Amino acid sequence: MNSDALETQLKQFGLSEKEIKTYLTILENGEAKASTIADDTGVSKRYVYSICEKLEERGFVEVDDHVVPTKIRAKHPEDVIELLSGRLEEIGPALKQRFSETSSRPQRFDVIKSRVTVIKRLREYINSAEQELMVAVPQGYLPEVAAELSTAVERGVMVLLLVSDVDDPEAVLDGVESPVGSVVRVWNQGMPILLAADEQLGIASPAEMVTRANSDDRAIALVQGQIVPIIAGSFLANYWPFAEELYITDPVELPQSYRSFRHAVLQATLHDHAEATIHARATAQPVTADGEFETIQGTIVETRQGLVEPRTNTIPIEHTLVVETEDRTISIGGPDSFLEDYEARKVTLEHEE
Incomplete structure (x- = not known):
């Protein structure tokens, strides 16, 4: 030099x-x-x-x-x-x-005209998920994406799977060797095919796109950080609460760190159901001000959620950790929270010493 x-x-x-x-x-x-x-x-x-x-x-x-x-x-x-x-x-x-991960992904909006492309894009986006994944598919087409869903679960992604058009709930997972979801629910009604991955990748398609030959319907696939959360919100509010719970994963071994806040809430809830006392360490800031992020530590005394039964939230989008620190009890939500005291960017869960 x-x-x-x-x-x-x-x-x-x-x-x-x-x-x-x-x-x-x-x-x-x-x-x-x-x-x-x-x-x-x-x-x-x-x-x-x-x-x-x-x-x-x-x-x-x-x-x-x-x-x-x-x-x-x-x-x-x-x-x-x-x-x-x-x-x-x-x-x-x-x-x-x-660092904003949204800035590293080019924005994209595609209109899909064929069943083959819908399935291909479902597989692609499932394989791209790193933190959380919400998927709704008709029962007849679960085998088309089952391998990709299992792989996502294996690499630590929180997978909420809703299987629609179900006649016999007990037969939904027949022939599926590995878990295809962290939580799996079934519904006897028809519904759109939906996917929301990491609040960045999304798909919305009429079910007829894959269930009916020569359909004139169109699907949408998008890479868009402002719109995909709307798909996730619709999934959690309009469909997930009405479906029947079929499978729930076991709580993971701790400590674990999460950038998907909903995943942290799910695991905290599962450990609470197992009567374990869990300590949380969150990088968070007050929701009422754009202040500096700080580290909040304390014991989780309550979770408010609708990911698993029994539901404890007041509205479908509420996913909250209530933490008791040394001097106060506060509520923590995910990014862009407005119901809680703090919004968190990262949460680490560990057993209380």
Whole structure:
């Protein structure tokens, strides 16, 4: 790396041009007097002391003012590299917290005209899910996506599966070797085919698109962070509460961290049903202000949810952890909450010690 490239890289760590020239001069000499540095950099001796104090604060040099004249010593490059790497690791969680995953996905809106494409897109979006997945399909077409649903469950995705057009609930999972959902419900009524994955990927299709040959109906597939939550809300409010619960997964081993708040609520509820006392640590901010995120810790004393029976929420979209901290009891919801005291970006669940 030549001098220009090295200077450019050092600027990335917030050093000014004069600080860089001073630091490189000290590096080349290993140890130098302020007067030597002043001669090499063309700045005053007094200013050299000021710059070197800043470099010392940053961890690049050591200023030995116990000798006369004062000596400025470059720290070993390996120590500086380790220091800079540590600082990058420290800011990593904050960067990840502020990063919006929606910005990394190109927005897309497709009109689908064929059954084959509907099934293909269902499989594609199920395979893309990383945190949570809501799917509604007719019973006759569950085998078309069963393998993909099982794989999603295996990789830790919360899968809410609603199977419609069911005549015999006991036969729905016949021939299915692995769990196809974290929670599975069945309904004897017909309903649209719906999918909402990670609040980013969505599908809405009339059931006739896959159940009837030569249908003139059209389906919609979209990658759109503003619209997919509407599909998820419709799924949870208009269909899920009226379906019969067929299967519920066992609670997972803790500790576990969740960016899907609903998944955290589901697991907290399952552990509560198993009479376990669970501790929550949430990265959250008050819903009434755009303040700094803080860490809230405490014992979960209640969950309000409609993911599994018995339902404990007052409206279908309410999914809440009620946490008792050292000095108060607060309610925590997911991103963009308005019913709770805090909205959380990440939740870690662990057994109470």
